[in-house]
Amino acid sequence: DQQVKQNSPSLSVQEGRISILNCDYTNSMFDYFLWYKKYPAEGPTFLISISSIKDKNEDGRFTVFLNKSAKHLSLHIVPSQPGDSAVYFCAASWGNQGGKLIFGQGTELSVKP
Amino acid sequence: DSGVTQTPKHLITATGQRVTLRCSPRSGDLSVYWYQQSLDQGLQFLIQYYNGEERAKGNILERFSAQQFPDLHSELNLSSLELGDSALYFCASSVRGGGTEAFFGQGTRLTVV
Numbered sequence: 420d421q422q423v424k425q426n427s428p429s430l431s432v433q434e435g436r437i438s439i440l441n442c443d444y445t446n447s448m449f450d451y452f453l454w455y456k457k458y459p460a461e462g463p464t465f466l467i468s469i470s471s472i473k474d475k476n477e478d479g480r481f482t483v484f485l486n487k488s489a490k491h492l493s494l495h496i497v498p499s500q501p502g503d504s505a506v507y508f509c510a511a512s513w514g515n516q517g518g519k520l521i522f523g524q525g526t527e528l529s530v531k532p
Numbered sequence: 533d534s535g536v537t538q539t540p541k542h543l544i545t546a547t548g549q550r551v552t553l554r555c556s557p558r559s560g561d562l563s564v565y566w567y568q569q570s571l572d573q574g575l576q577f578l579i580q581y582y583n584g585e586e587r588a589k590g591n592i593l594e595r596f597s598a599q600q601f602p603d604l605h606s607e608l609n610l611s612s613l614e615l616g617d618s619a620l621y622f623c624a625s626s627v628r629g630g631g632t633e634a635f636f637g638q639g640t641r642l643t644v645v
Contacts, residue, residue: 462636518630
């Protein structure tokens with residue numbers, strides 16, 4: 420039962436343009452959502468998060484949007500840079516489950532110069 | 533550097549053996565999580581400890597066990613190892629048990645031959 424889904428395994432974007440990574444979830448109990456970035460042979464690095472009481476959170480070039488009615492969140496990276504090339508995971512958790520994160524399968528972003 | 537330390541970084545062992553993976557959380561973090569990432573798989577939640585007590589359990593095999601010690605470091609014990617247990621094992625920590633980001637270590641790559 421895949422509760423968090425990233426349907427695009429890969430995404431290629433030109434440097435300077437916007438990257439949009441998408442994530443869908445099925446469990447309406449999720450109340451906290453996160454995006455992580457992962458390079459090969461390294462652990463995931465936290466990027467940005469959003470609580471279910473908000474619909475947008477911004478941090479520099481990264482913005483996360485949450486659409487609760489559609490059970491959808493997205494990560495926007497503007498402008499995209501070659502160093503952003505990595506695998507991006509979305510994750511979700513809910514309060515009474517102690518904070519364990521349920522991850523999507525990841526989307527590999529390639530930003531071309 | 534996330535502040536989460538995992539040892540060893542690499543481990544090669546034979547089927548049927550037992551290994552112990554170690555994790556030191558970030559200073560001040562009370563919660564420790566273990567995740568498994570197999571080839572072409574997302575991050576699968578195994579187990580969480582909070583301040584020494586088990587808080588949540590995922591699809592962790594009976595051959596696997598974990599504990600968190602009074603100094604808050606954690607160990608994941610894998611026994612009767614099978615080829616399919618070959619994977620990256622990540623430890624993460626967070627300051628509390630939910631509603632906050634978790635920070636990941638570099639992982640231990642386990643190869644069972």
